[in-house]
Amino acid sequence: MELALLLIPMWVLATPLLVTIIEAGRVLEAASSTISGRIMLLQEQPITQFSVRMEAQSPGLPEVRVAHHSELNKRILIALIVASTLLGGSLLFLSCFWICRQKTLKHYIGKKETTMEAAKGVPSNPIMVEFNSLRVGSRKGSVAIFNYPLLEAATNNFSKSNVLIERGSGLLYRASFDEKFIAAVKKVNSARQDSEREFKNEVNWLSKIQHQNIIRLLGYCIHGEARFLVYDMVQNGSLDTQLCGPSHGSSLTWHLRLKIAVDVARGLEYLHEHCNPPVVHRDLKSSNILLDSNFNAKLSDFGLAVTSGVKDEDKIKLSGALGYVPPEYISDGQLTDKSDVYAFGVVLLELLMGRKSVESNTGAERQSIVTWAMPQLTDRSRLPNIVDHVIKDTMDLKHLYQVAAVAVLCVQPEPSYRPLITDVLHSLIPLVPIHLGGSLRITGNVPSA
Incomplete structure (x- = not known):
């Protein structure tokens, strides 16, 4: 049926040529009959010397040429060849x-079958056809489905030696699929309340969001009750582990900390202004x-992300986010872009002081970094000491x-007093060197005030 449909344009192109050939045949037939009739007429009349002379002198009788027949044959032959x-x-x-x-149809069917096998947990070979196509195509709104044995092999059976980050939402593992492909695999903490809803929410958001300062979701895996997310590799872990881990922030210089702050602000600006x-x-x-x-x-961790302006009637507890939650969220569950500005x-403040968002005092009481730092942030004489x-x-x-000053504005109790994240970003970019993504030109050693 498909081949018949494809032949239709061929017959359309050939029709004019066939018509030309048929017309040429009709002309030839008519000419031949005329010539034959005249020849017969001449044969019936007595040929005398007088009649021959009269025919030669008569202008009304056309001269018959055999050359016309030859030219028609040539035209028909040319038309047939063309x-x-x-x-x-x-x-x-x-x-x-x-x-x-x-061939293309067979390739598409084979690719679809491989995707179905991966969704059922059947190992595919070569490694992740879906993932390879995703990397090449980089299609927005599409993520790969990884099978569990592949993740298990890449993380060495999820060994402790491959753990990158330990946090409430789950463990993050280093996964080596081959020499060139290394990624981060997050094993979602299924014991948490609403872990399934958060997992689906994160897959939904990260499959639609693409930005240089937002983690890229390469794919996911569902294996029984277990849930896994596969990200781009993050060799230096989290900001929390850098500031409060074994290194105690020794790898983070002043300009590097400002660069991280600018990167975070750019990611938030994309969410607030461009989505x-x-x-x-x-x-x-x-x-x-x-x-x-x-x-x-x-x-990362978009399991709790929502559209701006949504009111959280249930006031879902943000596990592990104590110290980052704005006052208006605690009081009436209102969520806006200013909620993210407060957390920023x-x-x-953590980048400035190297402290956790909430720390325990000598007693059982816990104090937030905002409560502790606010009296000292506005005192220029005390600020360098904290x-x-x-x-x-x-630093200068x-x-x-x-x-x-930017930090003080961001943590204001009243949301309307907090700046937009775009204004925060424009305030910090001039403080970051050009080679780190800012606009600051460094001409010599660290200047002093």
């Missing part, structure tokens, strides 16, 4: 097109800010005062 060439070429082209289409409808991350904290090999910050201000000792005396004090 028509045959066009028909043959059309047949050859359509045959090649049909063969290529059959339609705008998105509120709702769970921004240092443990959800992942760092790649160049300390580029990536926002807390992260900025800065993380790793970066102390390494004017820049320190400016960053502290």
Whole structure:
């Protein structure tokens, strides 16, 4: 049926040529009959010397030429050759097109079968045909489905030696699929309340969102009750592990900390200003800010993300986010982009002071970094003394005062007093060196105020 449909254009092209051949045949037939009739007429009349002379002198009787018959034969022959060439070429082209289409159809069917096998947990070979096609095509709104044995082999049976980050939402593992393909695999903590809903929500958001400062979701895996997410590799773990882990922030210089703050602000700006409808991350904290090999910050954990303006009637508890939750969320469950701005201000204070968002005092009482730092942030004489000792005396004090002022504005109790994340971003970019993504030109050693 398909081949018959493909032959229709060929017959359309050939029809004019066939008509020309038929007309030429009719002309030849008419000419031949005329010539034959005249020859018979001449044969019936007596041929005398007088009649021959009269015929030669008579202008009304046309002279019959055999050359006309020869020219018609040539025209018909040429028309036949052209028509045959066009028909043959059309047949050859359509045959090649049909063969290529059959090969493409077989490839598509094979690819679809592989995807179905992966969704059922059947190992595919070669490794993840879906993932390879995703990397090449980079199609928005599409993620790969990984099978469990593949993740198990890549993480060495999820061994402790491959753990990158430990956090409430789940463990993050280093996964080596081959020498060139290394990724991060998050095993979702299924014991948490609403873990299934958060898993689906994160897959939904990250399959639609693409930005350099938002973690890229490569795929996911469902194996029984277990849920897994596969991200781009983040060699330097999370901001939380860098600041409060074994290194205690020793790898993070002043300019590198500002670069991380700018990266986070850029990611939030994309969510607030460029997504339609705008998105509120709702769970921004240092443990959800992942760092790649160049300390580029990536926002992760979108399980609690919602569209801006949604009122959380159930007031879902943000596990592990104590100290980042804005006052208006606690009081009436209102979620807006200013909720993320408050959390960003807390992260900025952590970068400045190297402290956790909430720390225990000598007693059982716990104090947030906002409550502890606010009285000292507005006092220029006291501010340099509360800065993380790793970066102390390494920055221009004017820049320190400016960053502290931005942090104070972000953590204001009243949402309307907080700036938009776009304004925060424009305030911090001039403090970051050009080679780190800002606009600051460094001409010499660290200046002093």
